[in-house]
Amino acid sequence: MKKIIFITTIFTFLTMSCSNLNKKEKNDDSSKDNIVKNDSIKSSENMIEQKITPCIWVETTDAKEVIDYYLSIFKDGKMKEHHQYKNPPEAGGGNFETAIIEIAGMELSILAAGPFFKFNESVSFVINTKDQKETDYYWDALTANGGQEGSCGWCKDKYGLSWQIVPVEYFDLINSNNPKVREKALKNTLTQKKIILSELK
Incomplete structure (x- = not known):
């Protein structure tokens, strides 16, 4: 079950970056079923000039909480994108969220998908x-x-x-x-x- 949720979450997160290239598809009723809410100020024009973006998987499903936490520390930071998703029934259901923030000039992706992985000092x-x-x-x-x-x-x-x-x-x-x-x-x-x-x- 964890494997299915993991694969579905990763797939959705990776395809999120292509959303700006498929704006017409957002009006499709089938895509609306899986996306609960999108708060995004990101476009191809204001994307950061950063080839590699670190992604952190946090043990919560509330990305806004994570955003608020890091932006309270990095005062010059900003939220660039926030999405809420529903896992389909075949993936076990449940919600998860993604976000992109910019802190200290670095773009950071946040995957708030629950307690499946823990951080360690290797990164x-x-x-x-x-x-x-x-x-x-x-x-x-x-x-x-x-x-x-x-x-x-x-x-x-x-x-x-x-x-x-x-x-x-x-x-x-x-x-x-x-x-x-x-x-x-x-x-x-x-x-x-x-x-x-x-x-x-």
Whole structure:
């Protein structure tokens, strides 16, 4: 049963990106049966110039909740597309939602299709922060309300997605031509959760 739902969900999500090329088909009564609601401000004219778009499968069927959460953290973000779907009876029924948001200049696809898969640290998003203040902001925002602190600049948000919050100056320290600078930065990183630059210099 999970396999059928998974295949149906993936198929619907992939075909969603072609919706702008088939506007006439949206008036077909048969397609209306499976699509509950579409909130979309996306068109071929305003699509982001991004060849590869990460997609995250969250353990909820409420994509709007996920959108609101990430846009509360990334203040310059915006929702570009939101869709609600009904699984057909042969796929077990039930609803799921998809969305596309833009955060920090990156387009991110959201698949809110229920608790079938969990995140792990094998995939993480790196936020390159400009200074300690911005590092503190993202760290605090992502670890609050159910998030989790990790080690060496790693943390998880409330959905379990892993993030690395890294000041750009950190890379200068660990790649310094001075071996003493490199060694101190790397050694002290191992003792930290959130990256604190002043302790690495």
